[in-house]
Amino acid sequence: xxxxxxxxxxxxxxxxxxxxxxxxxxxxxxxxxxxxxxxxxxxxxxxxxxxxxxxxxxxxxxxxxxxxxxxxxxxxxxxxxxxxxxxxxxxxxxxxxxxxxxxxxxxxxxxxxxx
Amino acid sequence: xxxxxxxxxxxxxxxxxxxxxxxxxxxxxxxxxxxxxxxxxxxxxxxxxxxxxxxxxxxxxxxxxxxxxxxxxxxxxxxxxxxxxxxxxxxxxxxxxxxxxxxxxxxxxxxxxxxxxxxxxxxxxxxxxxxxxxxxxxxxxxxxxxxxxxxxxxxxxxxxxxxxxxxxxxxxxxxxxxxxxxxxxxxxxxxxxxxxxxxxxxxxxxxxxxxxxxxxxxxxxxxxxxx
Numbered sequence: 001x002x003x004x005x006x007x008x009x010x011x012x013x014x015x016x017x018x019x020x021x022x023x024x025x026x027x028x029x030x031x032x033x034x035x036x037x038x039x040x041x042x043x044x045x046x047x048x049x050x051x052x053x054x055x056x057x058x059x060x061x062x063x064x065x066x067x068x069x070x071x072x073x074x075x076x077x078x079x080x081x082x083x084x085x086x087x088x089x090x091x092x093x094x095x096x097x098x099x100x101x102x103x104x105x106x107x108x109x110x111x112x113x114x115x
Numbered sequence: 116x117x118x119x120x121x122x123x124x125x126x127x128x129x130x131x132x133x134x135x136x137x138x139x140x141x142x143x144x145x146x147x148x149x150x151x152x153x154x155x156x157x158x159x160x161x162x163x164x165x166x167x168x169x170x171x172x173x174x175x176x177x178x179x180x181x182x183x184x185x186x187x188x189x190x191x192x193x194x195x196x197x198x199x200x201x202x203x204x205x206x207x208x209x210x211x212x213x214x215x216x217x218x219x220x221x222x223x224x225x226x227x228x229x230x231x232x233x234x235x236x237x238x239x240x241x242x243x244x245x246x247x248x249x250x251x252x253x254x255x256x257x258x259x260x261x262x263x264x265x266x267x268x269x270x271x272x273x274x275x276x277x278x279x280x281x282x283x284x285x286x287x288x289x290x291x292x293x294x295x296x297x298x299x300x301x302x303x304x305x306x307x308x309x310x311x312x313x314x315x316x317x318x319x320x321x322x323x324x325x326x327x328x329x330x331x332x333x334x335x336x337x338x339x340x341x342x
Contacts (some may be wrong), residue, residue, distance in 0.1 A: 008132060014139040079131050098135045099167045103143050 001025055001040060001081050002110065005033045005059070006048040006077065011098065015046050015077065018103035028052065030059035037069060043114045048098075049078040060090040067103075073113045077101065127174040135171060138163035154208075161205060165240070172233050172306045179313050184230055186314065188223035188336035191231075191256055191263050194309065198235045202243070211243050211250035219258035224333035230310040231333070234318075237303035238267040238329045245271025245327070261335050262317075268328040279322050304329070 002019055006012040016024040025042075027033035029052050033045075049056035053085045056076065063069040073093045076082065083095050093113050096105070141159035152224070175184070199215055206213045224231075235254075242252035250270035257264045311318035317332035 008136060010136045011132075011139060014136070014143050017143050079135060099131070099138070099164075099171075101139075103139075 001042050002031055002044045002046070002114070003027060003036070003042040004046045005030060005051065005056075006046070007050075007052045008048070011048075011077075014083075014103070015106055016108060018106040019046075022077060030054040030056070030062075033059065034062060037063075042072060045072055045074045046077050047074050049076060049080055049082070058091070060087065064090045075109055075113070121177075123173055124177045127170045127177070130170045131167065134163050134167045134216060138167065143237070144277070156159065157204070158208065161208070164207075168233075168236070169302065169306070172237075172310075176306060176309050179309060184227040184313065186225050186227055189221070189226045189228045189231055191222070191224055191265060191333070192217055194228060194231050195235055195254060195256060198232060198239060201236070206238075206243055206252075209243060210248065211241075211246050213243075215251045216254070217256045219263055222263055223336040224263045225336045226314050226316070226333050227310075230314055231331075234307045234310050234316075234331050235265060235267070237307040238331070239266075240302050241329070242267050242269035242271075244275050245269045245270055247271060248325075258335070262332045263335060264330055264332040266328050266330045268323070268326060270326040272326075273324060274320055274322050274327040276322075277292050281322055307331070 002024045003026075004012045004015045004019075004024050006015070006085075008026050009026070009028065009062055012026045012028070016026055016096055025036065027036065047056050047059065051059075056078070060074065063072060063074070070091060072091055073089045075094045076087070076092055077096045077098055079098045081097075083097070085095070087095070094109055096109070136161055141156055141163060144156065178184075195215070195217075199213060203213070239252065239254060246252045246269045252270075253266070253268040255266045255268075257266065308318055311331050314333065317330075319330055321328040321330070
């Protein structure tokens with residue numbers, strides 16, 4: 001399963017549709033996503049940074065602190081410019097600009113990082 | 116002033132998210148396949164992308180005072196190529212021609228690439244908007260006395276005299292003050308003017324009887340040269 005964490009429901013649905021709705025679970029905040037991870041480790045996470053409640057960076061920290069969740073590849077999808085930051089130690093494999101990404105790119109990232 | 120800047124930033128951030136969603140919806144929407152539907156889809160994407168760009172430019176205007184945009188050697192030709200490539204769809208869609216001529220020797224200028232891109236983009240969009248049917252917009256890059264000058268000309272209505280005087284004085288201070296030619300708030304020129312001032316570039320306009328040219332002039336970089 002691939003997790004999409006975004007407090008903008010429509011944006012989350014767009015990402016889910018690009019991946020495949022059957023293969024994704026959508027979460028509107030980091031707390032719900034963290035609870036779900038306790039039950040099931042996702043193959044990949046699409047993560048927004050500006051979230052209601054704990055933000056994306058807090059979520060990254062939480063994931064990095066457990067041995068199993070630290071291995072989950074994460075794609076940050078955000079409008080804020082963090083493209084110059086190296087977040088690979090948090091499992092971040094890609095930083096995608098929400099304003100420029102396309103459904104085809106989303107699909108190609110899924111193929112690349114869920115092999 | 117600070118309050119005004121914060122309001123602009125807040126409004127721009129608020130607008131960004133829904134615009135990004137609109138663009139994404141247009142990209143993922145499955146129309147019944149037809150040339151007309153594909154046209155509508157492309158136009159929806161294009162309109163939302165332009166709006167996102169303008170909102171991003173506004174956030175940059177608000178951040179200019181922080182001095183975060185570094186000046187560096189920039190290839191004018193590469194920037195102009197990027198912009199014309201980006202806007203080529205729009206020119207085609209609106210059935211406008213774009214004439215491009217580089218008369219300089221691919222010199223590097225001292226500028227900020229991101230800001231220069233926005234200046235050229237806004238001038239060119241403005242030119243396309245005002246060029247009448249069966250006329251063309253022109254982008255001409257020249258080199259003179261240690262400076263590279265980018266001229267962008269349209270064959271639309273001539274610039275009103277008061278607006279020309281304001282630009283001649285140096286800068287366009289408010290978008291509303293140049294609600295100039297029909298159908299324009301002047302926002303693009305305001306943005307271009309702010310960015311040019313930040314880069315210490317000369318910016319101006321020339322009135323023609325059959326249109327207007329806007330230009331920006333930047334010093335050739337002494338740090339590095341391509342040729």
